Amino acid sequence: MTEALVELENIHKYYKQRRRKLTDKNKYVKAVHGVSFSVKEGESFGLVGESGSGKSTVGQVILQLTDLTQGSVRYRGKDVASFTKRNLKDWRKKVQIVFQDPYASLNPKKTVGWILNEPLTIHKMGDKYYRKNKVLQTLEDVGLDDSYLNRYPHELSGGQRQRVAIASAIILNPEFIVIDEGVSALDVSVQAQILNLLKRLQKKYNLTYLFISHDLNVVQYFCDRIAVMYLGEIVEIGKTEELGTSPRHPYAEALFSSILLHDEEEKRIVLEGDLPNPADPPSGCPFHTRCKYAMNVCRVTKPTTSFFSGEHKVSCHLYNEKDTVRNIT
Amino acid sequence: MQTPILSIENMDVSFQLSDGKYKALEDISFSVFPDEVVGIVGESGCGKSLTSQAILGILPKNAQVDHGEIAYKNNNLLEMKENDWQEIRGSALSMIFQEPMTALNPLLTVGKQISEVLKKHTNLSKKTRKQKTISMMKEVGLSRAEELYNSYPHQLSGGMQQRIVIAIALIAEPDLIIADEPTTALDVTIQAQILELFRKLKQYRKTSIIFISHDWGVIRHICDRVLVMYAGRIVEQGSVTEIISNPKHPYTKGLIQSIPDHQKKGEELYTIAGKVPSLKERKGGCPFADRCSSRLDICKQQFPESVVMEGTHTVKCHLYLKGAVETL
Amino acid sequence: MAKEKSIPFYIGIGIVSFLLVVMLISIFYTPHDPNAMDSTNRLAAPSLEHPFGTDNFGRDILSRVMEGSQTAFIIGISAVSIGLIIGFILGASAGYFGGWVDEIISRFIDAMLAFPGILLAIMLIAVFSTGMTNTIIALGIMSIPSFARITRSSFMQYKKYDFVKASIAKGAGSIRIIFHHILPNAISPTLVAVALSFSGAILSESGLSYLGLGVQPPDPSWGRMLKEAQPYITSAPWYVFITGVAITLLVLGFNLLADGLRDKQDKKA
Numbered sequence: 026m027t028e029a030l031v032e033l034e035n036i037h038k039y040y041k042q043r044r045r046k047l048t049d050k051n052k053y054v055k056a057v058h059g060v061s062f063s064v065k066e067g068e069s070f071g072l073v074g075e076s077g078s079g080k081s082t083v084g085q086v087i088l089q090l091t092d093l094t095q096g097s098v099r100y101r102g103k104d105v106a107s108f109t110k111r112n113l114k115d116w117r118k119k120v121q122i123v124f125q126d127p128y129a130s131l132n133p134k135k136t137v138g139w140i141l142n143e144p145l146t147i148h149k150m151g152d153k154y155y156r157k158n159k160v161l162q163t164l165e166d167v168g169l170d171d172s173y174l175n176r177y178p179h180e181l182s183g184g185q186r187q188r189v190a191i192a193s194a195i196i197l198n199p200e201f202i203v204i205d206e207g208v209s210a211l212d213v214s215v216q217a218q219i220l221n222l223l224k225r226l227q228k229k230y231n232l233t234y235l236f237i238s239h240d241l242n243v244v245q246y247f248c249d250r251i252a253v254m255y256l257g258e259i260v261e262i263g264k265t266e267e268l269g270t271s272p273r274h275p276y277a278e279a280l281f282s283s284i285l286l287h288d289e290e291e292k293r294i295v296l297e298g299d300l301p302n303p304a305d306p307p308s309g310c311p312f313h314t315r316c317k318y319a320m321n322v323c324r325v326t327k328p329t330t331s332f333f334s335g336e337h338k339v340s341c342h343l344y345n346e347k348d349t350v351r352n353i354t
Numbered sequence: 355m356q357t358p359i360l361s362i363e364n365m366d367v368s369f370q371l372s373d374g375k376y377k378a379l380e381d382i383s384f385s386v387f388p389d390e391v392v393g394i395v396g397e398s399g400c401g402k403s404l405t406s407q408a409i410l411g412i413l414p415k416n417a418q419v420d421h422g423e424i425a426y427k428n429n430n431l432l433e434m435k436e437n438d439w440q441e442i443r444g445s446a447l448s449m450i451f452q453e454p455m456t457a458l459n460p461l462l463t464v465g466k467q468i469s470e471v472l473k474k475h476t477n478l479s480k481k482t483r484k485q486k487t488i489s490m491m492k493e494v495g496l497s498r499a500e501e502l503y504n505s506y507p508h509q510l511s512g513g514m515q516q517r518i519v520i521a522i523a524l525i526a527e528p529d530l531i532i533a534d535e536p537t538t539a540l541d542v543t544i545q546a547q548i549l550e551l552f553r554k555l556k557q558y559r560k561t562s563i564i565f566i567s568h569d570w571g572v573i574r575h576i577c578d579r580v581l582v583m584y585a586g587r588i589v590e591q592g593s594v595t596e597i598i599s600n601p602k603h604p605y606t607k608g609l610i611q612s613i614p615d616h617q618k619k620g621e622e623l624y625t626i627a628g629k630v631p632s633l634k635e636r637k638g639g640c641p642f643a644d645r646c647s648s649r650l651d652i653c654k655q656q657f658p659e660s661v662v663m664e665g666t667h668t669v670k671c672h673l674y675l676k677g678a679v680e681t682l
Numbered sequence: 683m684a685k686e687k688s689i690p691f692y693i694g695i696g697i698v699s700f701l702l703v704v705m706l707i708s709i710f711y712t713p714h715d716p717n718a719m720d721s722t723n724r725l726a727a728p729s730l731e732h733p734f735g736t737d738n739f740g741r742d743i744l745s746r747v748m749e750g751s752q753t754a755f756i757i758g759i760s761a762v763s764i765g766l767i768i769g770f771i772l773g774a775s776a777g778y779f780g781g782w783v784d785e786i787i788s789r790f791i792d793a794m795l796a797f798p799g800i801l802l803a804i805m806l807i808a809v810f811s812t813g814m815t816n817t818i819i820a821l822g823i824m825s826i827p828s829f830a831r832i833t834r835s836s837f838m839q840y841k842k843y844d845f846v847k848a849s850i851a852k853g854a855g856s857i858r859i860i861f862h863h864i865l866p867n868a869i870s871p872t873l874v875a876v877a878l879s880f881s882g883a884i885l886s887e888s889g890l891s892y893l894g895l896g897v898q899p900p901d902p903s904w905g906r907m908l909k910e911a912q913p914y915i916t917s918a919p920w921y922v923f924i925t926g927v928a929i930t931l932l933v934l935g936f937n938l939l940a941d942g943l944r945d946k947q948d949k950k951a
Contacts, residue, residue: 075541088851117853130844134866143862144852182629190848197852212397212568212630217612217623224622239542242571246614246623269616283546284571284615295550296543299511 029063030101030201030233031087036060037095038082042304054304056082058257060096064201069227069234071248071265073241073280077300079257080237084203087235088122089113100201118148121194125206127186131178137164137189138174144197159196166229167192167222184215188222195226203235208243220247241284245269250336253277256303256311263337273339275316310342318343357427358385359529359562360409360447365422367401367408367586369633376633378404378417379586386530389560391552393577393594395567395609399630401586402566406532409564410449411439427529445475448523452535454515458507464518465491465503468525475526487525494521495551513544520551524559532564537572545572552576570613574598579666582606585631585641587657592667602669604646640672648673691942694877697935705755708748716745717900725918734924737907738914743921747928750902754884754932757818757897761883762876764822769829770872776830777837778860788834791827799824800886807895817896821886825879832875836868874943881936888929904929 037060039053057079064070074080085091087098089105098105100116108116124130131140141160150156161171167188178186187207194202204223208216220243226232238244244251245265252262253274261274272278279294298315301307307314313323322342331344367379379401386392394402407413409424411431424431426446434442443449451457459467469487472478478486484503491499494517507515516536523531533552537545553576555561567573573580573594580597582590582605590603601607611624628645631637640646643653650672661674714732720740728735734743776787794802803820810816840846846863854863890896891905899906904925911921 075543085847090847090850114853117851120851122848122851124844124848126844130848132845132849132863132867135862143849143854147853147858184629193848193852213570213609214397214612214626215629217614217625220614221623221625241542242613242615245616246619265616265619279546280542283542293546295546297547299513299544300541 028066029099030066031235032063032099032102033083033087033096034061034099035096036083036086036093036098038079038086038091039094052304055257055306056303057086058306060254060257060259062252062259062262064233064235066200066233067227067231068250069236069248071244071251072235072237072254073239073244073251074254075239075300077256077303078254079303080254081205082257083254084122084205084235084237088120088203090122114148118144118197119199120201120203121197121199122203122205123187123190123194123207125209127183127190127210128178130190131186133178136175136177137169137181140178140189140193141196144193148197150197163192163196166195166226168218182215183211184218187211187215187219191219191222191226195230195232198230199232201233201235203237205237206239207236209238209240216243223247241269241281253280256301256306258311258340260312260341261337261339263333264335267334267337273333273337273344274312274341275318275343276312310340356387358387358425359427361385361425362409363423363425365408365424366420367404367413367417368420369414370416370418371633377420377586377636378633379408382422382588384581384588384591386562386564388529388562389556390579391556391563391565391577393565393567393573393580394583395570395573395580396583397568397609397630399585399632400583402568402583403534404586405583406449406534406564406566409532410443410447441475444471444528445526446528447530447532448526448528450516450519450523450531450533450536452538454512454519454539455507457519458515460507463504463506464510468518468521471522471525487521490521490525491518494518494524495547496521511544512540513547516540516544516548517551520548520555524555524561527559528561530562530564532566534566535568536565538567538569549575570598570610582609585636587641587670589642589671590667590669592663593665596664596667600667602663602667602674603642603671604648604673605642608645640670688942688945690938691945694935694938694940694942697931698939701751701932701935702755704748705751708745708752712742712745712748714742714745716741716749716902718742725914725921727918728920735918735920737910737918737921743924746902746907747904747924750904750907750925750928751932753814753897753901753903754887757814757821757887758880758883760818761821761825761887762879764819765825765829765879766872766876768822769826770833772826773830773833773835774837774860774864777834778841778856778864780838780841784834787830791830794823794827799882800889803886803890804893804895807890812895812898814897814901817887817890820890821883824886825883828879829872829875832871833868836871837864840864840867870943870947874940874947877936877940877943881933881940884929884936885933 036057038057039055042052042054060083072080072083082091086093105116138160141163142156145151145156145159151159164170164173169185169188181189208219211219223234227234236244236248248265250263251265251268252259253276254260255276261268261272261277268277269281272281279296282292282294296315301311301314309325310323310328313319316323320342328340328342328345330338330340332338363383365379365382366377368375368377382405394405396402408419419432426442458464465487468490469483472483472486488499488503491502496502496514496517507518510518537548540548549572552563556563565573565577577594580591580594581588582597582603584605590597590601590606597606598610601610608624608626612626614623626645631641639654640657643649646653652672658670658672658675660668660670662668663674718741720736723736723740724738726732726736732742732744734747737743737746772787772791776784803824806820806823807816841864846859849859849863887896887903888905888908891903892909894909896905897903907925908922911925915922
């Protein structure tokens with residue numbers, strides 16, 4: 026039986042924009058705007074979207090790296106915001122993050138050994154002997170050996186650095202790891218190595234992943250369920266098989282059509298225009314400015330979420346019983 | 355047989371570093387024919403960008419072409435003087451870079467940056483230059499060209515900036531455009547727009563393009579022919595469909611097989627062990643030998659000759675040379 | 683990458699260490715007593731006995747220049763330490779905590795910067811009177827803003843780095859973040875500022891002493907020596923020359939050092 030490990034409910038995260046003049050009104054960038062979903066234990070949940078869609082902010086909100094404007098994050102049913110300082114520190118052992126840029130995610134002045142020891146020191150885990158063993162065992166887990174202990178990040182290749190970042194994330198035996206574009210900066214052959222490694226670790230340690238990426242091929246390969254974000258909102262969410270093969274939301278449809286094979290060329294949808302400014306999002310449905318099916322209702326009211334089979338959900342007026350104009354096939 | 359616009363013969367490029375000279379490109383030979391899009395694929399550090407820099411004569415200061423010939427319509431570019439070079443760059447050959455923001459001058463309006471090229475290479479009047487610029491901007495998909503003419507790069511989105519860069523590259527109607535990862539820095543939907551634009555250009559303008567990318571999806575989309583580079587060498591070349599459906603070189607095979615997609619879900623991805631050797635780590639023989647799963651004894655000693663597989667499909671691998679053991 | 687060779691950096695190191703050695707020697711040995719007057723031998727030209735000649739009281743200039751280097755180093759080191767410690771604490775808190783803490787500290791720094799440095803020092807000395815200690819305090823306060831700003835910006839920069847976020851996600855507290863993650867990375871830009879402030883402090887001290895507001899007799903000071911030498915610029919040019927050279931060398935040495943440090947840092951980044 027799988028149950029929800031992490032639940033997000035109606036998450037909002039607004040960033041205040043710097044005022045140009047003293048008399049200016051406070052302006053907010055709505056990075057995340059009413060996002061709800063839950064990640065089940067043991068699954069890989071994919072979060073896709075373009076830059077500015079708010080997908081990375083969601084990851085940081087879960088890890089309490091940034092505070093919430095509104096909404097709640099629950100971990101095993103408990104509201105993370107209600108944790109005491111002591112509980113929060115304990116909880117941090119269970120949730121980890123791996124970032125995109127392996128150059129920026131390791132402290133350039135510290136050796137690999139120091140970096141891997143740090144989490145154990147923070148949580149005062151075991152004695153010196155235990156720590157040493159744990160570090161070596163974790164290095165082995167990520168396919169490196171003890172010759173790396175005294176090296177500095179700049180002496181490693183991109184793939185090796187990412188392995189170190191992964192090692193430092195799993196060393197505390199976490200349950201949940203956010204992988205924020207964790208393989209995007211790597212070359213294809215290295216990317217495959219890291220994806221295999223993540224899969225292997227998931228099996229071995231029963232890890233749950235939130236996999237944030239803009240690369241649809243990778244997400245479809247890696248994840249069990251996918252949520253598509255656009256301008257801080259989730260427009261569609263569902264199982265990879267359903268969403269990947271027959272996306273319903275016009276945005277998701279266009280997104281997934283960009284990775285079609287050669288022989289399906291004519292089905293490719295090229296969206297017009299750019300992503301609107303998140304500080305000044307369109308009224309109604311955020312996608313209506315680029316949507317070829319846009320109706321009057323789209324410009325005025327935000328669509329509610331409709332269900333397809335089981336867990337497949339879409340936020341689009343096209344699928345609202347009242348104003349459906351297109352056949353759903 | 356058509357005459358190629360550009361042909362490169364046995365080109366070697368080396369870097370002069372403080373502790374010696376290192377070969378970065380070795381024995382590069384290929385041609386680009388009129389109305390053809392040639393893709394160059396490979397991982398970072400394989401020499402894709404260096405090849406394009408050599409063609410345009412904009413190699414880094416410590417790099418030089420040691421040997422070989424780059425012929426543009428029967429002119430040897432390597433023997434050309436700097437003045438003639440400037441004439442050719444921008445008018446006959448032009449370049450599109452990965453980062454549009456760094457390719458544009460932040461202090462000049464975009465209209466000015468496009469018409470500047472015309473000013474340099476033609477004798478058109480100011481008014482015609484502006485007209486041509488605006489129609490070019492429309493052609494690359496900037497429908498509000500008149501309004502955008504006087505805007506500055508930072509006022510435009512990444513996708514629009516890249517369209518401007520493309521307009522600059524196209525305005526002098528070059529014979530050959532070299533595009534170095536032109537869509538890599540862009541978002542998926544914007545990337546789709548720019549690729550669509552390239553397809554249209556290919557269709558209507560008949561410009562030849564050298565398209566450098568690490569992304570097979572993009573290559574498959576846009577190229578007719580593709581060169582696969584590894585550690586400074588071209589290891590395989592042929593038509594895109596042929597290479598993707600029937601790759602021969604173990605490196606090409608590995609690259610294509612390691613691309614994740616939904617059909618491979620649940621499977622372990624194919625991986626190539628190790629990493630691309632750096633400039634100083636390269637040894638004699640086939641540079642891929644250390645990572646190759648079908649390595650033969652000879653691979654470490656000798657770099658293989660080119661073998662013709664089928665039509666234009668050629669591969670440099672001992673596995674396909676006469677006398678090699680048929681292990682595949 | 684090729685190993686970087688920064689020639690100015692080594693010249694800087696050379697000059698600074700030479701002067702440091704001179705200063706150390708002068709603590710134990712000077713050719714003559716720097717304060718011994720000899721009215722029969724005033725403004726003597728350089729000779730074997732007095733390699734740089736004597737001043738208007740017949741004191742040996744070489745000995746006085748050597749003795750003066752002590753003052754220069756004491757003032758440089760103490761003033762920079764004051765500026766560094768206070769500036770670093772202010773800048774680090776502003777950069778790390780951000781928000782209203784940053785707002786208050788930054789405005790305070792801006793206010794300090796509104797006064798030209800030397801004017802601020804003169805003002806402080808006018809209030810607290812002249813002397814070595816007050817000169818040091820004034821020059822130290824003068825260099826607070828530059829340290830505060832540099833520290834603030836590197837703290838702000840590194841606070842945003844993924845490795846800092848990753849460490850917070852692992853449960854690290856502020857103290858660990860500041861001392862293990864930000865500080866080691868913020869040190870190199872600060873070192874450049876230290877070298878620059880050092881030469882700045884020495885130059886300002888010379889300026890103040892020249893105006894008679896700095897170090898008071900009998901403590902020897904290059905700036906005051908320059909002032910004393912001025913009336914004799916035609917009759918005993920070596921006096922002005924040698925004092926000027928001493929000041930220039932020290933300032934040049936530290937500036938080259940700073941340039942070299944900055945180059946190394948840029949190359950790494």
